[in-house]
Structures are given as structure tokens and as C-alpha cells.
Amino acid sequence: MINSVRNTVLAIINKNNYGYISPGDFNLFAKQAQLDIFDEYFIRYNQQINEENARISGTGYADIKKGYEEVIDTFSVTSFLTQKNQNVYFLPSTSTTGSDYYLLNKVLCFSGGVLKGEAEKVTNSKITMLNSSLLTSPSTIFPAYTQEADGVVIYPDTFNGVNDVQAQYIRYPLDPKWTYVTLYGGEPLFDQTQADYQDFELPIDDSNNLVAKILQYAGISIREADVFQFGQIEDQQQNQTNL
């Protein structure tokens, strides 16, 4: 998808000889555009739930929420968290679980390889009271966790083994990279066999959005207001259609 998006962007920009975007710049804009759209998925998902509650959304093919869930779930990762010390575990990151997390959705606690319970996120302002509460203090079957710096603290502290804590989280999409081989004439030619090649991770459906977003960044980069405005209008229209 990344090559077709780039070709479209270049075609629009070159229409009136506005300018040229280097592969390096394109990759930067592409990354930014993908993150924008990725972030919007969660906002749109919430809007869709509100629409369902207002009974202005349907089921079956009209189930828009399901589509959003499917896209978000493609970024879902389930992985054991690396132990930092005792009952403190590192949050998912590229150095521990292989990917940075956007949203920590679920934290599961194990003991001796057996799932004991799902830990509940509790704010730091509540955890002290919760721990001293007779009825609701975290227990093996109702554990809790707080977030602190780059880690999660699990309660009760009996969960303190290497593979005692597993997280299901939504990772960030990988940075897109349009790779190429430089021909003798100087024109870069798309080459997806390169080791660092990375396509967009969003569905094909989002290619229009990607083009519009990238055009906005490119418009600012080449100081062409027309290109920026075109991208902006396209983006707005696309958003209105989605709502």
C-alpha cells in the first residue's frame, strides 16, 4: 500500500510542478499520518459506542464499531512482562516485549503457571486505601496494579515470579518505510525486498486518509497552501463520511 500512497501523493503534488518529496521526507510524513489516523480510531470507536447507545447505529453490515475493533485488534499483543524487582514489572516496550504500548488493556496474574485473576488498574491515589480496606483489598483472585514510571506494581505482592504477570496491550503501529534502489539516472525505484521495508499497518480503507494527511504535511513542507488546503478538505470530508 505504501507505494501506491506515495505515487498518489507525488502525482497530486507534481500536478502543477509544486515540487518533489524525497523518500526520507515521505517516510517522516507517512509515520506522522499513520499515527494520526491510528489515534483517531480510538476516538471514533468511542463515538460509535455513543451512537449505539443513542440507537442511531445498526448491526450486521451497519456495525461500524466491529470494523474499528478489528483494526485496533490487529495491533493487539499478549506478552509476559519482564520483572523489574519483586512485584514490580516493566511496562511493555521495545526493549522488553518488542513493542511500545499505546494502551494497556489487560493485566493477568499467574501463580505457578496457573491463571489466578485479572488485575485491575487502580490509581495511585486510591491504592493505599484499597490495600488497607478489609473488604476490598487486592487478593489472589482479585489482584490490582498501579502504574509507576516505566513499570506496573502488582498487588498483592505474592505475585512476584518471573512469569507471573502477563499483559495484553495495543502497540503502536510500526514506522512505515518506503525503501528503494537508486538507479543510475538518479530516480529512486521502489524496492520492497529491502530489509528495513515496512508497509503501512492500517487497512487499505485508510489509504485515502493517509494521502490526505501526508499532503497536509507535504504542503507545509513545500510551502504550498493549496496542497495543504486540499489535504485538509479531503481529510475533513473523509472524517464526516466516517461519522
Added chain:
Amino acid sequence: MAYINQRKYYTNDGVNPTDENWGSYQYVGLEDIVKNFQLMYAGNHELINNENRFKILFHAKRGIQELNYDAFKEIKNLELQVYDDLRFVLPPDYVNWVKLYLLKDNVLRELTENIQVQSAVSYIQSATASFTYDGDGNATVVDSTLDTERKNGSLKSIYLNDEIDENVNPNVYNYDSDIYNYRIGARYGLNTETANINPTFTIDKKAGVINFDSTMANQQCVLQYISDGMENGDDSKISVNKLFEDYIYAYIQYAILNSKFGVQEYIINRARKNKQALLRNAKIRLSNIHPSRLLMNLRGEDKWLK
């Protein structure tokens, strides 16, 4: 909790305690209650949304406690010997008592609660009525006369006056062991409703003990009591009779809606009525009223009293 096969039910697969699963099908565990509630009654399209699980857990436990106080008929029994100190320490999960028995001569005798005070704190007093104090500035405590008399048996009981005729009137003829000799003419003011020969007791809730009169020394005592169902804080053992399962969900729902900001009054009322109706239903079910029992009662109606 998953369904278990019959071997697991009867033998717990040989793991001690082997009787752990007996009767377990009557109950639903706390873990299941919270999970089911989160799945079925909380979520984006439900009345309850964005609530912490610990709140659901809190209300679930509170609901179970309330049920244990009266609706459940889950009575626990503890038998202990009462020694010379005439005390029975309340069990750790004690909330309220149901009945107290003296087990003597192979017979369970129900004991009567003494409405009079049977134990008191006393301070050392000087002749001028002033107190003595310990190093912390507290009045020095000493055994009260009331306690001493109760323990040595000299404290008179209003439940059965044990004065014998000789003591009341020393000039009367001694009939030796004639039963008419005992307790003659000294029962005025006796509470006939509660009068009996058995020991009496009072419960000192704060002190956590049951105090008996001296006749209970070295006797076996059986306490029937209710707990709050919290199983000493072990969440995995807390459970509710299935007849009350729906009520617990309704209770949690009502409790959360009732304390949530901005919920319309009619929704709270609906939840409240639902909760009350389910409680009534469950109580009727648990009372086990069925035709054959009614028939037995009706047959008893024609029994001649002789």
C-alpha cells in the same frame, strides 16, 4: 467455576479435604458473581459503566453480609467446655448468636439469656472513694464483686430462686431431701416465662465472651451463631446460595446506581424494587414451603390435645 464430574464431587480426586465439594452445587462463588456481573450488568451498553471492579466487589460482599445476617439460614455451631472462669470466648467469625445449649446427661438443654447484668468492671477505691491509678494514668482495675459472686455461686438468680425453706424460715421442720423443702415460698417475682433450672448467661459483645453463672462450671456448651459469610477474608471461599444469585446481582446494581451521580430517580427506583422483589422470592424459596409440608401442618390441625 467450571462444572465438576461426579468423581471430583464425591472424592475431590483424592485430595484432602476429600469432602470439599459436597453440597457445593448449591452455591455460587464470589469470583463468579463479580465476573458475571461485569459481563452481564456492566459495560458500554449497560446501566453501569466505568465502575471500578473493587466497587462491584465491595457491594457484592456487603450484599452477602446482609444476607448472612438474616435471610440465609446458615447457622454455625461450636462446642466448647466452660471452665471455672465461666467464660465462653466468642468464635472469630461470630456476628450474632442464635441459641446456646448446655450439653449434659446426653441432653441438649437450651439456655436462657439473663437480662440482668452478670459482669462488671471495677476500680480499686480508697475509703474516701478516690481511685488509684497506674503508670499510664488509668484507674486500676480489680475483679468486681458482681463477678466474684457470680463465679463463686453466691449471686442469686431471678430465674429460679434457689433459697431453701430452712434458710427462709430457720424454725421450720427439716424434711431432709423432700423436694417440697426446696424453693418454697421464695419464688415471688419469678419470671415464669423464662424460669428454668439451667444455667443462665449474658453476652459481653465488646469483651467477646459469654459469661455464665457458677452452675455452668466444667460443663459442655454448644453455641449456635451466625457469621457474615466472609470466611476470614478468603475470597475464594465466599459463596452465596444459588437461590439468592439474582438478588445479589440486583443488589450490586442498585447499590452502584444509588451512589452514582446523575442517575435518574426512576432508574434507581426500578433497581430498588427489583432488588426487593428478588429478595422476597429468594426468601420464600429458601423457606421450603411446598404442598406436602403444608399438608402435614393441616393434618396436625385435627390432632386432639389431651
